[in-house]
Amino acid sequence: MKYRAVIFDLDGxxxxxxxxxxxxxxxxxxxxxxxxxxxxxCKTLVGDGLATFIRRSLPPPCAGDPEAARxxxxxxxxxxxxxxxxxxxxxxxxxxxxxxxxxxxIPLAVLSNKPHDSTLEVVSKHxxxxxxxxxxxxxxxxxxxxxxxxxxxxxxLLGVPPGEVLYVGDTNTDMQTATAAKMFAVGVLWGFRTAxxxxxxxxxxxxxxxxxxxxxxx
Numbered sequence: 001m002k003y004r005a006v007i008f009d010l011d012g013x014x015x016x017x018x019x020x021x022x023x024x025x026x027x028x029x030x031x032x033x034x035x036x037x038x039x040x041x042c043k044t045l046v047g048d049g050l051a052t053f054i055r056r057s058l059p060p061p062c063a064g065d066p067e068a069a070r071x072x073x074x075x076x077x078x079x080x081x082x083x084x085x086x087x088x089x090x091x092x093x094x095x096x097x098x099x100x101x102x103x104x105x106i107p108l109a110v111l112s113n114k115p116h117d118s119t120l121e122v123v124s125k126h127x128x129x130x131x132x133x134x135x136x137x138x139x140x141x142x143x144x145x146x147x148x149x150x151x152x153x154x155x156x157l158l159g160v161p162p163g164e165v166l167y168v169g170d171t172n173t174d175m176q177t178a179t180a181a182k183m184f185a186v187g188v189l190w191g192f193r194t195a196x197x198x199x200x201x202x203x204x205x206x207x208x209x210x211x212x213x214x215x216x217x218x
Contacts, residue, residue: 002164002217002218003164003165003166003184003216003217003218004106004107004160004164004165005106005107005108005109005155005158005160005164005165005166006101006106006107006108006109006165006166006167006168006213006217007109007110007111007151007154007155007165007166007167007168007183008108008109008110008111008168008169009110009111009112009168009169009170009171009174010110010111010112010114010119010122010123010137011046011047011112011114011192012043012046012047012169012170012171012188012191012192012193013091013168013169013170013174013188013191014090014091014094014098014110014126014127015088015089015090015091015094015122015126016088016089016090016091017084017088017122018039018042018043018046018192019039019086019087019088020080020083020084020085020086020087020088021042021046021080022037022038022039022042023079023083023086023087024076024079024080024082024083024084025037025042025053025057025076025079027075027076027079027083028072028075028076028078028079029057029072031075032068032071032072032075034058034059034062035059037057043192043193044192044193045057046192047113047171047172047173047174047192047193048113048144048145048173049113049138049144049145050073050076050077050113050114050115050138051069051073053076054069054072054073054076055069057072058072077115077118080118081118081121084118084121084122084125085122085125085126088122088126089126090126090127091190091210092210093209093210093211094210095127095130096210096211097210097211097213097214098127098130099130100214101213101214101217102130102131104217106217107133107158107160108130108131108132108133109132109133109134109135109136109154109158110123110132110134110135110136111136111145111150111151111154111177112136112137112138113137113138113144113145113173114137114138115137115138116136116137116138116139117137118137119135119136119137119138120135120137123135133157133158134154134157134158136150136153136154145173145174145176145177146172146173146174146176146177146180147177147180148177148180148181150177151165151167151177151178151181151183152181155181155183162181162182162183163182163183163184165181165183165184166183166184166186166213166216166217167181167183167184167185167186168186168188168213169185169186169187169188169191170187170188170190170191170192170193170198171191171192171193171197171198172193172197172198172200172201174187175187175198175201175202175203176201176202178202179201179202184204184205184216185202185203185204185205186203186204186205186206186207186213186216187199187203187205187206187207188206188207188208188210189206189207189208190208
């Protein structure tokens with residue numbers, strides 16, 4: 001199979017964002033008088049959208065409180081706006097891999113469960129010279145991953161059949177998204193989750209170095 005386009009997840013796939021996400025959540029939790037989370041904990045809490053990250057981070061007695069969730073949402077969005085480029089960096093080899101794909105004229109897209117405005121800001125800060133054809137975060141009118149709607153929208157906009165798209169991500173959510181969209185699911189081992197999780201959720205192949213992605217494009 002010749003793959004004609006690539007869709008990337010963002011956090012844990014292109015960018016190592018976990019420390020900035022953890023610091024932002026902990027600053028917000030502290031302002032509400034709630035206990036902090038570790039980096040290891042946050043690796044399991046993120047990936048399914050901001051609302052889920054908030055619900056998972058609130059102490060159990062508050063997890064179902066809509067007012068607490070609203071307040072924490074507003075606080076973390078403000079805190080993350082201050083921190084989204086402090087410790088965040090592309091994973092080693094990512095810029096070179098993206099450059100090589102663009103030289104081959106492969107259309108590239110980003111599809112994240114991070115809020116859309118934050119996704120655009122973070123991509124522009126960390127990849128200012130990468131010509132992604134589309135960059136989408138979570139939007140009100142499109143279900144978040146693992147619903148395949150966003151991935152299928154990207155394929156439709158690119159004019160590429162889903163079966164000819166590589167979908168690259170680091171979590172169960174990403175592998176489920178790719179599988180539901182009938183795209184080729186590539187799990188990366190440098191991200192937030194384990195090889196076992198990726199395999200169990202539909203990864204067709206696992207890669208440990210960004211350069212390996214180039215081999216899949218022939």
